[in-house]
Amino acid sequence: MPSRRAVLGVAAASVAAAAFPLPQLRAQARPRVVVIGGGFAGASCARALKQMDRDLAVTLVEPEAAYVACPFSNTVLAGLRGIEAQTFGYDGLGDVGLIRKRAVAVDAERGRVRLNDGTNIDYARLVLAPGIELNFDALPGYDAAAAEIMPHAWKAGPQTLLLRDQLAAIQDGGTVILSAPANPFRCPPGPYERASLIAHYLKTSKPRSKLIILDAKDAFSKQRLFEAAWQELYPGLIEWVPLSAGGQVTEVDAATRTFVTEFGSHKADVASVIPPQRAGAIAQVAGVADQTGWCPIDPVTFESQLRPGIHVIGDAAIGGAMPKSAFSANAQAKACAAAVAALLREREPTQPKLINTCYSLVAPDYGISIAGVYQPRDGLLAEVEGAGGTSPLDAAKEVRELEAAYAEDWFRTITSEVFG
Amino acid sequence: MSWCDLTKGRRGRFSAPVLLAAVAASAPAFAGAPPGATACTGCHGPAALDTAIPSLDAHAAADIVDQMQAFRTGQRDATVMGRIAKGFSDEETRAIAEWLAQPEAARHAEP
Numbered sequence: 286m287p288s289r290r291a292v293l294g295v296a297a298a299s300v301a302a303a304a305f306p307l308p309q310l311r312a313q314a315r316p317r318v319v320v321i322g323g324g325f326a327g328a329s330c331a332r333a334l335k336q337m338d339r340d341l342a343v344t345l346v347e348p349e350a351a352y353v354a355c356p357f358s359n360t361v362l363a364g365l366r367g368i369e370a371q372t373f374g375y376d377g378l379g380d381v382g383l384i385r386k387r388a389v390a391v392d393a394e395r396g397r398v399r400l401n402d403g404t405n406i407d408y409a410r411l412v413l414a415p416g417i418e419l420n421f422d423a424l425p426g427y428d429a430a431a432a433e434i435m436p437h438a439w440k441a442g443p444q445t446l447l448l449r450d451q452l453a454a455i456q457d458g459g460t461v462i463l464s465a466p467a468n469p470f471r472c473p474p475g476p477y478e479r480a481s482l483i484a485h486y487l488k489t490s491k492p493r494s495k496l497i498i499l500d501a502k503d504a505f506s507k508q509r510l511f512e513a514a515w516q517e518l519y520p521g522l523i524e525w526v527p528l529s530a531g532g533q534v535t536e537v538d539a540a541t542r543t544f545v546t547e548f549g550s551h552k553a554d555v556a557s558v559i560p561p562q563r564a565g566a567i568a569q570v571a572g573v574a575d576q577t578g579w580c581p582i583d584p585v586t587f588e589s590q591l592r593p594g595i596h597v598i599g600d601a602a603i604g605g606a607m608p609k610s611a612f613s614a615n616a617q618a619k620a621c622a623a624a625v626a627a628l629l630r631e632r633e634p635t636q637p638k639l640i641n642t643c644y645s646l647v648a649p650d651y652g653i654s655i656a657g658v659y660q661p662r663d664g665l666l667a668e669v670e671g672a673g674g675t676s677p678l679d680a681a682k683e684v685r686e687l688e689a690a691y692a693e694d695w696f697r698t699i700t701s702e703v704f705g
Numbered sequence: 706m707s708w709c710d711l712t713k714g715r716r717g718r719f720s721a722p723v724l725l726a727a728v729a730a731s732a733p734a735f736a737g738a739p740p741g742a743t744a745c746t747g748c749h750g751p752a753a754l755d756t757a758i759p760s761l762d763a764h765a766a767a768d769i770v771d772q773m774q775a776f777r778t779g780q781r782d783a784t785v786m787g788r789i790a791k792g793f794s795d796e797e798t799r800a801i802a803e804w805l806a807q808p809e810a811a812r813h814a815e816p
């Protein structure tokens with residue numbers, strides 16, 4: 286039984302603490318959230334965490350000085366814009382602490398990240414946003430050296446410029462071949478937007494050329510819209526070879542720019558291989574990726590189903606129907622930041638509702654879109670029935686033009702939100 | 706008790722519940738955003754950006770609710786908003802509209 290004096294003492298201390306809670310807390314160590322990866326997901330999450338709770342210490346670990354965005358990078362391939370319009374620095378991240386190192390290991394038990402210079406950072410919670418890495422094990426003949434001849438350009442930057450320069454150099458009458466992987470992969474409509482904008486370039490600059498898409502699938506995102514547009518804008522220029530017609534690439538030979546399929550082989554003048562992918566390397570190292578190579582998450586908090594205290598957002602995460610898009614990454618980042626802020630305050634995280642909107646350009650003045658609304662159901666992010674879908678098939682020219690304008694303005698808006 | 710105790714995610718270890726309650730009372734508005742609300746700014750930026758996608762700055766909550774209903778019923782033409790509005794109930798729409806109608810600064814944590 287405590288003495289009366291002791292009880293009063295505790296009560297007095299509590300009242301004092303209640304009256305001046307923040308200065309006391311600030312005098313002590315703030316909880317640190319470490320975010321790994323400075324793309325759409327990671328940079329968004331770091332900024333949102335500071336906006337949600339200024340008492341958090343937020344550290345973003347990203348080795349590169351600038352991020353080169355993939356959305357809209359197909360316009361660079363077609364010579365419609367420069368790579369600088371795709372490039373964003375981190376000066377706008379405000380009071381997020383930026384560490385320009387590579388995270389090389391995670392000790393989930395101790396809550397610690399090791400960087401490539403040997404230093405360690407402790408975290409209260411860790412958010413992994415490593416994006417994708419190309420799964421070179423999954424396609425015989427394709428590796429980093431082969432990618433210098435048959436560019437993937439699926440991470441924007443030097444690969445984008447390499448492919449652009451190859452396209453600029455081919456003769457009229459040449460053959461461009463690109464291959465698309467099986468699901469899931471970053472940006473489901475991306476290969477078809479790429480085909481469209483390359484076709485636009487060929488039609489206007491090298492009209493006797495041809496483009497073949499070798500596809501490991503029998504169906505793809507916005508398919509009816511793309512196919513109708515190709516018929517209208519690029520008749521006879523694009524040939525899509527689905528899985529069932531022998532589209533799956535089983536091997537490549539970079540020396541001869543040859544794609545091998547079960548039905549034969551195709552030699553290209555310009556070859557872009559979009560290979561199978563998996564979550565970025567640190568996700569594999571941290572033990573949050575499963576045997577598929579992707580990271581299963583809780584649909585409310587984005588906490589890993591494999592390692593408590595680690596959250597995974599953006600392209601690296603899998604958790605149901607949400608596609609791997611920049612919009613999804615940004616929306617997930619904000620929901621995850623809210624959940625992390627709540628968990629650190631010992632509050633119940635709110636059930637999120639997420640949106641995805643994704644525009645594709647078929648030509649500079651011809652845009653199409655898909656949208657979806659998602660919510661947690663049975664441990665996954667499930668589509669809200671009755672919502673979402675693609676642009677109408679019979680839309681007027683003005684609507685296509687409007688969607689092209691929206692596509693560009695969406696990119697301006699989201700990059701301003703993510704990178705400041 | 707230190708902040709580190711708060712951060713380990715171990716429930717029920719706190720010796721000063723009054724202090725914790727005080728922290729919770731100072732919770733910022735952004736963290737309390739209703740479901741779906743924070744996704745809107747992926748397309749709708751501040752007015753200063755001046756894009757073809759309208760800014761939601763300085764719209765009254767009632768107007769946002771009206772527009773969302775018009776999108777949902779098809780009364781107002783849209784590219785993507787009709788498809789998105791169908792994913793939210795009246796109650797969710799109202800909560801999002803009230804949150805969006807706050808000044809931008811109020812949606813963020815106090816400095």
